[in-house]
Amino acid sequence: MKLMTTTALAMLATFGLATAASAEIRLGASLSATGPAAFLGDPEAKTIEMLVEELNAKGGINGEKIDLTLYDDGGDPNKARTFATRLIEDDEVVAIIGGTTTGTSMSILSVAEDEGIPFISLAGAIQIIDPVKDYVFKTPHTDRMACEKIFDNMQKNGITRIGMISGTDGFGASMQAQCKDVAGDYDIEILADEIYGPSDADMTPQLTKIKNTEGVQAILNPGFGQGPAIVTRNASQLGIGLPLYQSHGVASDSFIELVGPEASEGVRLPGTALLIADILPEDDIQRDVVMDYKTAYEDKYNQNVSTFGGYANDAFLLMVNAMEQAGGEDPDAIRDALEATDGLVGTTGVYTMGPDNHLGLDLSAFRMLEIENGGWTSID
């Protein structure tokens, strides 16, 4: 398709028919639409494709259409590096969105940083933007923020001693370390620290140990994929009766479907406004953005929106906003405009970037949610 467009343009140019109005803004993306991170990358890729289509139908940015080149790196950091190089050198993009996983993001950002191309990452780890790198931004909350949000809620509920059970996948292990690191700031003592493998079928031994640990008041499960669903079902099977906190890694409607309404009753987790779109108050600052994205995505693809697709939506909003300010020509101007982002409302939160802040979210971007009767309620 892209080849066709280029050929057509080349022909038009040859015949001297091309006008300035048909100039295009070249946007690049490298996402993990397949492979181990497909669960995240698939909705991200679908979101970007949908948004480009929508924007071009509306006439693009300042009359210029977006020409998207999207590669699937399959979650492989080496492929991501190759694609980042190809995007910049062969496809001549002015900006890149992508990096579904922390691994692929680190690959892309080193290329983007060297070549001076603005890059918005969709991955969680804090290393991506800390220390700040000139051309690198990201949209998802860090797992450290998720820990802070959870511990803040525990404090409000008078919980000081907890048991942790974490997945050994990248997400779970990273969040486990971050939570242990910040627990002290919230006077939380971690009495039990268990782990499970990402493809384990039963976590009752670990949960039994936590249950039998003297003084534990709540359980925290940083993890991703099927693990947290099985942990939640096991906790209900054992009748532990302690509050169970999950992470933002499972913040989606499909989590409730997988676990079942009975076993998921009372589970608390930090999520985004996107999850509670239907129950957001009319005057909520994020309501319109969230509803727009949710309806468009669910109508087009017939599947539930997820937080991850929301990250891609926000990256696109940030990019378009910066391009409107800076035009779609000069990567450095786009970078400066991204850094000057002030109060941009996305599905994840409200972004205000700065020279020393390339994430631009604070804890208010997380909403503390509780599952009630198979649906979400806000407990902030």
Place this chain on the structure above:
Amino acid sequence: MDALMQFILSGFTVGAVYALVALGFTIIYNASDVVNFAQGEFVMLGGMITAFTYAAGLPLPLAGLLAIVITAAVGVALNKLAIEPARGAPVVSLVIITIGASIFIRGVAQLVFDKQLHRFPAFSGDDPIHILGATILPQSLWVIGGAVFVFVGLWAFFTKTLTGKAVLAAANNRLAAQLVGINTNWVMTLSFSLSAAIAALAGVLITPITLVSYDVGVALALKGFAAAMLGGMGNPKGALVGGIALGLMEALTAGYISSQYKEAVAFVVILAVLFAMPQGLFGAKSTERV
């Protein structure tokens, strides 16, 4: 005491999953000495097809049956399209073909289905059964029952039926088997269809516990393979005992030592057993009269 009982029940739950997968390796191995590494993908297909046809409105038993039939057909296709043309190739080449097939099936599955996690309801509800202060889900009993049922079926097949003996004969000496009138091609087709059907049955039984997505096959095949090696490759009794033993080791290590070491302890024990008994606990002797 309550805790010990819970660890044991957990071990049986997980162990029965491993045993079911390990049993699937048995037939193809006995027919051709090939360890079929696409076995995990057959389990995945069993779970995925059931989840999708159930979601499309089929009653659960019918959806499960359909999944088993379709997966068996995939097994036959694998044999006809990839294994049979390579007949006469060394066993290692055939094993590598099955690894390729597993990657191919995974790729097709993520296109045909999707990349999300799926589940369908447990057969007998989710109310836990209380045993001596511990709990087990009814679905775990289904899995354990399924493993025992498949074990008994396989044991009878290999020792009591002429067809089963023909399978063993074909593996032992292909030419000799052909000379006494065994259709070795048909034996291979049968082996692949039965193996795939057993794996799909495993998928149907375990999905309400473990959930399913297009990429669960690799981990299942790895654990099933470890269980089969521990018990003795090709021996149904070995697969059953190996699976349960592996599950119990993991659960007891997680419960009494640390969840950090549960995989390590299990694999150290397997290595130790294989050093002492290279054939596994119930491994076949090198010659055998059939």
